[in-house]
Every structure is written in C-alpha cells, then in structure tokens.
Amino acid sequence: MALAGMLSSVFGVMLEPMSQDLGWSRAEISTGPFVVSIMGLFLATPAGHLIDRWGSKLTGVIVIACTFVAIMGMAMVGKHLWHWWAAWFFFGIAGGFTSTVWMAPVSTLFDKGRGMAIAVTMCGASVSGILSPPITEWVLQHHGWRVAFVVLGLFWCGLTLPLVLAFVPGRLREPETAPDPSDDADDVPAAWGMGPREGLTSRPFWLMFTASGISGITSLALILNLVPVLTYTGISRTDAIMIASVMGMAGLVGRLVSGVLMDMFDIRKLAIIGSLLSIALPLSLIVAPGVVWVAMVSLIFHSLVGGLRMSAVIYMTSTYLGARSFGLFYGAITTTITVAQGLGPLIANYIYDQTQSYLPTIWAAVPGFLIAALCFWALGPKPDFSRPSAS
Numbered sequence: 001m002a003l004a005g006m007l008s009s010v011f012g013v014m015l016e017p018m019s020q021d022l023g024w025s026r027a028e029i030s031t032g033p034f035v036v037s038i039m040g041l042f043l044a045t046p047a048g049h050l051i052d053r054w055g056s057k058l059t060g061v062i063v064i065a066c067t068f069v070a071i072m073g074m075a076m077v078g079k080h081l082w083h084w085w086a087a088w089f090f091f092g093i094a095g096g097f098t099s100t101v102w103m104a105p106v107s108t109l110f111d112k113g114r115g116m117a118i119a120v121t122m123c124g125a126s127v128s129g130i131l132s133p134p135i136t137e138w139v140l141q142h143h144g145w146r147v148a149f150v151v152l153g154l155f156w157c158g159l160t161l162p163l164v165l166a167f168v169p170g171r172l173r174e175p176e177t178a179p180d181p182s183d184d185a186d187d188v189p190a191a192w193g194m195g196p197r198e199g200l201t202s203r204p205f206w207l208m209f210t211a212s213g214i215s216g217i218t219s220l221a222l223i224l225n226l227v228p229v230l231t232y233t234g235i236s237r238t239d240a241i242m243i244a245s246v247m248g249m250a251g252l253v254g255r256l257v258s259g260v261l262m263d264m265f266d267i268r269k270l271a272i273i274g275s276l277l278s279i280a281l282p283l284s285l286i287v288a289p290g291v292v293w294v295a296m297v298s299l300i301f302h303s304l305v306g307g308l309r310m311s312a313v314i315y316m317t318s319t320y321l322g323a324r325s326f327g328l329f330y331g332a333i334t335t336t337i338t339v340a341q342g343l344g345p346l347i348a349n350y351i352y353d354q355t356q357s358y359l360p361t362i363w364a365a366v367p368g369f370l371i372a373a374l375c376f377w378a379l380g381p382k383p384d385f386s387r388p389s390a391s
C-alpha cells in the first residue's frame with residue numbers, strides 16, 4: 001500500500017519543477033494520471049477477477065514490476081508529451097490491480113478483527129505519505145526531479161518485492177471446496193457472499209460505487225495538488241511540503257483509530273460521519289487562506305477522518321457483498337478511485353490554467369462529500385451471509 005500511494009504523495013511536489021524544466025502546463029502534466037484513470041476504468045474489474053483466480057502473490061509481483069518500469073520511464077521523459085503518457089501507461093497496468101491486490105487477502109483471512117487488519121494495511125499509504133514528500137524534495141533540490149524518480153522507484157519497489165514474496169498468500173480456494181490440510185500452504189480458504197452477477201447488479205454495490213467516485217474526485221483534486229493548492233492560498237512551498245508530510249502522519253494515526261472504531265461500531269454510520277467531517281478541509285481553505293496553522297490543523301483533521309472514509313469502503317465491500325468475489329467487487333469499485341486520481345487533478349489544473357485559481361476546485365469538494373454521506377446513509381442494514389461448515 002505504501003508503493004501504491006507513493007506517486008500520489010509526491011505528484012504535487014514534482015508538479016512545479018517539471019513544469020518549469022519541460023515547459024509543460026500543469027494540466028498537461030496531469031494528463032499522466034489521467035491515462036491511468038482511463039486504463040483503470042477498463043482494467044480494474046477484470047484485474048480483480050484475476051486476483052480471485054491467481055492470488056495476490058503472483059499479481060502483486062506483476063504490480064511491482066510494472067510500477068518500477070513506469071517510474072524509471074518517468075525519470076527519462078523527453079520534451080515530447082507522449083513519453084510521459086507511455087510511462088504512465090505501465091503504471092496504469094499496476095493501477096488496475098491496486099489496491100485490490102493488497103486488500104483481497106486481508107478481507108478474506110480476517111473476520112472479527114477485519115477493521116483493524118484493513119486499517120493497518122491501509123497505513124502503508126500513510127507511511128509513503130510521511131516519507132516520500134521530504135525525501136523527494138531533498139533529492140529534487142540537490143540532484144533534480146529525474147534522480148528523485150529513480151530514488152523513489154529503487155527504494156519502494158526494492159523494499160516491497162521481498163515482502164510480497166515472503167508473506168503475501170497465493171490463490172484462494174474455490175468456496176465450494178472444504179479445507180484440506182494436505183493442500184499447499186499458499187492456498188487460503190475463501191469466504192462466502194454474493195456471486196459476481198448478483199453483486200454487480202445489487203443496490204449496495206452501486207451506492208458504494210457512487211460514493212467512492214464522487215468523494216474521490218473532489219478529495220483527490222485537492223490532495224494530489226496539495227502543495228500548489230496551499231501555495232496558491234499564500235503558504236510558502238517549504239511550509240506546504242512540511243504540512244504534506246505531517247498530513248501523512250495524521251493519516252497513519254487516523255487509519256489505526258478507524259480500525260478500532262470499525263470493529264466496535266456500525267460501519268455505515270462511521271462512513272457517514274467521516275464524509276460529513278471531511279467538509280472541514282475545503283471550508284477552512286476558504287475561510288482562512290494562507291494561515292499555516294489553520295491549514296495544518298484542517299489537513300490533519302481531514303487525514304484522520306479520511307482514513308475512516310477510505311477504510312470504510314473496503315470494510316463495507318466485504319460486509320455488504322461478502323468476500324467470495326471480493327477481488328471482483330472491490331476491483332470494480334476502485335475504478336472510481338483510479339478515475340479520480342487522474343480526472344480530479346486534471347480538472348483542477350485545467351481550471352487553474354484557465355483562471356489562475358484553485359478556488360472553484362476547493363468549493364466543489366463541499367457538495368462532493370455531502371453526496372457521499374447520502375449514499376452511505378442509503379445502504380441500510382447490512383446483510384447476513386451464512387457460511388457452510390468445513391465438514
């Protein structure tokens with residue numbers, strides 16, 4: 001998950017230096033993540049099905065390989081924009097599997113402690129959010145943005161590969177098959193729930209799909225452009241990068257707290273509360289622009305409740321649809337996040353290029369979080385899936 005969130009955490013740091021060096025507009029640079037969005041729209045659902053079939057270990061290695069190739073390609077882009085698109089194309093292959101590839105085994109193996117297991121896994125994104133911006137800024141200032149990409153790729157991919165090979169489980173058993181002690185240890189029993197056709201046509205699926213998409217676009221339009229958005233409001237670049245790093249630490253704490261809460265309270269109510277409280281970020285940027293301590297407090301608070309909102313979607317996917325085809329269902333839902341990662345920054349930076357203002361993007365986040373809260377409210381009580389005994 002740290003590898004999955006790494007490029008998102010440094011996109012805003014890289015944006016201005018790349019624009020100055022290559023002569024590209026911010027909107028043109030934002031077309032890179034948009035390539036991933038388009039690919040994710042078509043790849044995330046079949047990728048989730050492949051995760052169900054092949055297991056997270058094999059697909060995880062594919063994700064790491066494609067991510068490494070993509071990051072090295074970003075470091076070597078020339079003046080032609082298609083070089084940038086080609087690098088993001090390889091990351092789009094990895095993006096089709098992320099973050100489903102890491103969450104599928106967790107949602108399958110854990111039951112009573114599922115909330116904390118999801119939260120701890122999601123903390124990986126916060127870890128890269130803490131470490132990657134300051135590392136990137138230091139390398140960027142001393143050696144340039146190209147070397148910064150190389151350092152990030154070698155560090156995160158080199159760290160992730162041996163962990164995946166050593167600890168991530170392989171394929172899941174078919175749910176009709178009882179566990180057999182003689183089977184390979186990599187094979188873990190799958191949980192029960194809705195089948196593919198039933199789940200993809202169900203009301204809970206489309207409510208979660210809508211909530212994830214709308215809140216994702218409005219939130220990521222701000223977060224992926226965090227450094228330029230904060231500098232637009234009057235905060236220095238140094239303070240903006242410091243705030244981005246502190247925000248990662250707050251996200252780490254928020255995800256752990258959300259894990260405790262999800263195992264204790266109604267997950268739907270927590271998702272509603274998290275969406276409503278997320279409105280505090282755009283409102284604070286509007287009411288107190290350029291005030292460092294206000295921006296820091298509001299972003300820390302947003303990270304705390306954002307961890308709850310994101311983890312809740314993962315938890316509710318297995319709660320409302322079951323874990324039998326979790327990879328397929330969550331893969332389909334993550335198409336919204338994949339699209340949001342590209343579409344949100346692209347829209348925000350296009351508006352900025354036309355108006356020299358991020359204010360419309362900041363205002364748009366308010367109704368986005370409200371709509372997400374309404375979708376979570378409409379889910380209703382969770383279903384009860386029965387599981388046949390192993391015998």
